[in-house]
Amino acid sequence: MPPLDVVTLEGELVRLEPLTLDHTAAMVAAASTDRSTFGLTTVPEANVQSVERYITTAQEQYERGEGLAFATIRRSDDRLVGSTRFMLAEYWHPIDERPRSTPIAIEVGYTWLIAEAQRTGINAEAKVLMFDYAFDVLGVERITLKTDARNERSRQNIERAGATFDGILRRHMPASDGGFRNSAMFSLLREEWHELGNHC
Numbered sequence: 001m002p003p004l005d006v007v008t009l010e011g012e013l014v015r016l017e018p019l020t021l022d023h024t025a026a027m028v029a030a031a032s033t034d035r036s037t038f039g040l041t042t043v044p045e046a047n048v049q050s051v052e053r054y055i056t057t058a059q060e061q062y063e064r065g066e067g068l069a070f071a072t073i074r075r076s077d078d079r080l081v082g083s084t085r086f087m088l089a090e091y092w093h094p095i096d097e098r099p100r101s102t103p104i105a106i107e108v109g110y111t112w113l114i115a116e117a118q119r120t121g122i123n124a125e126a127k128v129l130m131f132d133y134a135f136d137v138l139g140v141e142r143i144t145l146k147t148d149a150r151n152e153r154s155r156q157n158i159e160r161a162g163a164t165f166d167g168i169l170r171r172h173m174p175a176s177d178g179g180f181r182n183s184a185m186f187s188l189l190r191e192e193w194h195e196l197g198n199h200c
Contacts, residue, residue, distance in 0.1 A: 001065030001091050002101060004138070009070070009129040014122045016070035016129060019058055019083060023071045026080035027051045030114050037115040040148040042176045058085060058110075065089060069110065072126060074117060082113035084126055086134065088144070106134055107144040127161050135190050142187055148175065149182040162196045163188040 009016040017023075032046040044054035058069035069085035087110065089103035108130050113123055134140045145163050147154040159165065163186035175181035 001089070001103075003062050003065050004068045004086065004089070004102075006068070007133065009126075009133055010075075011125040011129050013075055013120070013125045014129070015073040015075055016084065016126060017073055019055055019069040019071045019085070021052060021055055023080060024048060024051050024055065027055070027071070027083070030080050030082060033114045033116075037118060038112060039153075040151045040176055040181075041112045041154070042110060043112045061085075061087060065091075067106065070126075072113065072117075072122065074122060081117035081122065082111070084111040084130070085109065086130065102138045103140050105142040105144065106138065106140050107146070108134075109146065123157065124161070131161075131188065131193055135193050141190050143193075145186040145188070146172075146183045147186075149184040151184075155184050155186075158186045161188070162192060164192070 006018045008018065027044065028046055028048060028051050031044050031051065035043070044050040055069070058067075061067050062069065066089050067085055067087035070083060071080050072082040072084055073079065074081045086106050086108060088107040090105040091100050091103055093100050093104060108127070111123065111126075131143060134143055143163075145158045145161075146169075147158065149168050155165075166185040166187050169183045169185055171180040172183040173181050
């Protein structure tokens, strides 16, 4: 499938820039901050090799048409404070409709923020920007979100964004702290987002 358009999404608090290797040094710096709040989230190690691998993997996903990764930039000081991405784009279509050139469903994930940027409104605004773009520009019908089932803070944040809890996928994927991860799955449909009315 064709790659998604490369776009920058900007709000009052945050700017989401397409993630490139130019962000390597800034991401190493972000990953070098207090890591205790990253918890059960996948964050690159605080070195160039790990960050470059993280960014290169995201770029490979982009080239396959699977998604688009962003550097999360705090507008007040233009500092990279984390990352998030569109991922696992789905291009299936209802019967009797032509194949789509844009996804019908997409996941928002790989989201992490440094400690000082958490609970500042940055993550909430980033989600609004991404949800608006996915539903109103890409024309998706569903956004998927998932998190480690043990990550209560993440689950609460996802529910506050308006998503519906769909259940637990057991032994779904590797856990960031080793072993297997059970994933708490959530979804948000186009009409549900429009009913919420909290767009940018």
